[in-house]
Amino acid sequence: MDASDEEQDDRKGPKVNGLAVNGAHANGWIQKSKRGGGASSGSSVGGSSKLRELQAQRRRLPIAQGREALIEQIRNNDVTVLLGETGSGKTTQVPQYILESGIAGPGIIAVTQPRRVAATSLAARVAAEQGTTLGGLVGYSVRFDEVAGPDTRIKYMTDGMLVRELLSDPLLTRYSAIIVDEAHERTLRTDLLITKLKTILKKRNGDGPLKNKDKGKATAMSGNPVKVIIMSATLDAEKFSKFYDDCKILYVKGRQHPVKIYHTAEGQPDYVDATLRTLFQIHVDQPPGDVLIFLPGQEDIESLHKSIQLYASRLPLDKMAVLTCPMFAALPPAQQAKIFQTTPPNTRKCILATNIAETSITIPGIKYVIDTGKHKEKRHLAHDTGSGFDALLTRDITKSSAMQRAGRAGREGKGFCFRLYTEEAFEAMAVSSEPEIRRTSLTSAALQLKCLGEDIEDLDFLDRPDLESIISALKTLYFLNAVDKSNRITDAGRSMAAFPLEPNLACAVLEAVKNGCALEVIDIVSVLSSTSKLFFDISDEREVAAEVRRKFRHRSGDHMTILNALRSYQDVAATESKAARKEWCRKQYLNERTLLEAVKIRDQLRATCEKMSIGWQSSAQDDERPVTKSLFRGLVLHSALLQPDGTTFKQVYGRSVIKIHPGSAIADQKVPAIIYDELVYTNHIYARGVSAIPKAFLAEISTHIKSQIA
Template structure:
């Protein structure tokens, strides 16, 4: 691979902003902050790690930021909102000090993998089992208990709690981590936190007996702090310099059309020519990861006996909980670990042992694609931003001098956007629109960091239109009884509408199964190109003449018939029929949660339509009306809403 080898001036040492001095003597380069007459010594936290195992305690106290711990706590104590740039142990600091009072500490993450992984790590650091003092809550999965004080959760889970508790009264502190990713949910959550804090602080100022102020900590790994601080009316900014060593950047001398092939060649170039150290490769999505994993493992088997072994690990959002544990395991002797990851590994999680980073320069982003009067969210492979490139490079410098191989030219880097466009300006907003209306808020009038223009922003227009077509809104933008019932389900609006319709039509049990399968993060069917004809024949028994959804339901019913069999029998059945057992297991968990919601809403989840498939199709039609289309004489399809002509999707279940 041809590389442009930079001179020393090209080495990156991140971050570059003035740090919080770790001995607590300076914040943002200024003198030690005042503490209302109370000295640091009096505010110092006593025995914060008394129940923590000695080895973990030693690891934590060895961190560069550990000696600045008291200064960070003091700043949070003095300020309602703190914008913190860098990596710290703020949740633990809040727990081990008195800053958070007796309430819960929420720590939000944009991704469920980060929320669950960090919860597990912090639970270990606190010397407690997961679900005890430290727990987590993500969609369709929760591990908390009566003793939980730190609750890691996706930003969407905390936002949904607003539906039942508009003031988040059980939380005394909220840490919004990875705020720089600017997801729709994060932006909406920040807006609500700003309003909630004002209301709760005002109540405290009125002398109410149970004052309940709220502390907000906004954490970001990037240096775009000013915008967050300005949004919260000149909030305090702390720049915390963590453990970051120089990283040498190498640019490709040519543009690569096939980034997976380029990553493959670069990995083996590193493996054969460079000293020991693990390699982290950033790829856009799961398909790229699985393809490259197969290629690396195949070529690694052909290496000479004298070469180091190669151990490939993967990390992406759709992985089952615990499946990425190999990523964090110690690398065996005479072995190089190769981690294939999406942008989840940019900032949320630190992977030990990484010395080399290969950056494809690509990521997958959600974008709302519109055609006439209809549209949909889709994942699009796009160039990353300069901010993401810096974060990826920084992963190589956690433990010593690192090396980052960028599979794009320096000129291409110079033309990248400085930061990614906020999701709220480019994604479907239907789900958020409905949830906000249920708590009396209109997105158009909210105090947002970046406000979409209701007249010009297609996602805003599309959200209102979608909810109107689903019967969730009137033409005057008032929420309907159907809409209020839909929002109770932690589902996309289309699927929630199908469940509500199923209740009216008497096929709740069947539609819950279908929606659970559609909501699972993994594909139901395993496709192997070399065995396609064999797979088609084996699955023929599941095929339903009406199409994909009832074909999937047939698979589900067949698997459920094996519920009394051993795990090994069920596993073999899935292998024989080329069905993804993980997807079925995930769907089972989702279905159980949906059944619980049904019971709370006085909907009987056991009602079945028997062999009357027409009722199932009618229910799905209520929810997927924007996806409905008529078959045309030429084999194309014309959408019922909008009249857009589409070609048949070759990946649909009915073809396999």
């Protein structure tokens, strides 16, 4: 291993003790931390030693030094950008400072997070620091789970929840402070919030410049002003500041141990083999400490897992043992939990992870990181004028990912990061990945904005989405009858937006209500919109799995097949224990995670129907025709016609020639036309989640929709 041997100093930002404004050193005005007055710290009895220890810990956090300065800054400005490094304590402390100082009035302080786990665990921590029970003064709100009550003043929530709340309360009037955390991750929902907050600020705080406003001017809503704090961990802070009329940026140093970084002298095309060699080099030469290895996907993880076990079994007896733990999102929760168990004595734990370990989970005890420099990325490939398709590709990571990965070695002490790429390769990496708004479908966002009376093409974003992407979104909404030909939202469009679904699936549900099969379509759509796939193959058991699942097969295709599987699961779930249910799923080769999530989504969709006085109970019984017809309405842009060759299909509204995925229930049938859930590109463009439709459905599509085809 050739070492370029540099201390980690990738983050070239100002590193100032405590806080500084716009990079200026802060010595003059930083004040000693004091317990603030203002709002009460909750219903704590005070005096418990645990609480005293938590409060002592709070005072030791890097951000505590700048507490008063930060409060003054927020008091005097509508918007503050806070650039805080890992371990600064910004996410837990800033909301408490705002509460304790009373600067944000009587409303709720919202703190948004891109991930559910972050929202729930942060809320638990802050509730403990306040000496209160979760759901009292401090609570959280994520999909399917809200722990908050009338006394809740600090609410951790997913960014998606706040975006959803915009639809019922466009000015977010319940909130007197909105803290957007992890803004550098640039999720679509964070970007939407940042954009909307700009107009919300103008409406609630007045039209003047956003910076340095000491007192709220008399405005329509001057009685209910809002404070906005954008928190970021990278230098993108400048961009946020510019967006909000050059508002001030505060910097707070983090608390991170140094990580020594090594690069290879040459590129490593066989990164799995290079990883194996590096790991055993660490194991033989380096002191105890656990190892975290970043790999692109499950396949590499499993192959490396086997190799490590093979080599580890041949280690001399006087060497420490090696315990390998795979870690990726699709892994069953029980196996995921293994990485948090304490390592047995005289053993080195070695975690093989995807980028789930980059931000989503923090594993304690990591001293060494091996970074292959690769990850998997879904790319939307445009194909002429037709609808595009997705491909999952292994690609180089970005500089910011590389830094984040290295940082995982320095959480508890001095660490080491072995990069399996050259320093030149690091320098050639992109700084950070493209914001999600420039990579993902905008159909749903465009519809939600339409509901708020705004046009996505006119809005001020941190980064503008591609015009092509906007046009495609609006075209899709028109095909679904969510907007009319003048681009105005329709009643149907408003109803679609009320569902927590992609507009195409929401459209299918509304159509199913008309066709008397809402029960079935809601069930199917619930599975389709789950995070994971229902039929999830284990590589060496594909044939057995296919055979076992044959009993769910429906001749019309995968949608009815999914319904059959869900129904069977429901029958088992009605009578059997949790353990028996799990065992049944395993035997049927069904992903229980998907089924559990689908049932929750189904209940939420039924509740949404009830709120809108839409009946969800209508059933087509055993007739699948109204079901596929309803799905066709939503998936109209995903329809394709059989070609004369009798095996391939051509998109009706695009130019791609596609095949039915071999795993489909109708892969071996000859059908005249199909609808599909998605296209995946491997050796061919394959349609997945396919059902047969009569050609007559296509003929029935009205002519004015046809005229819209590019």
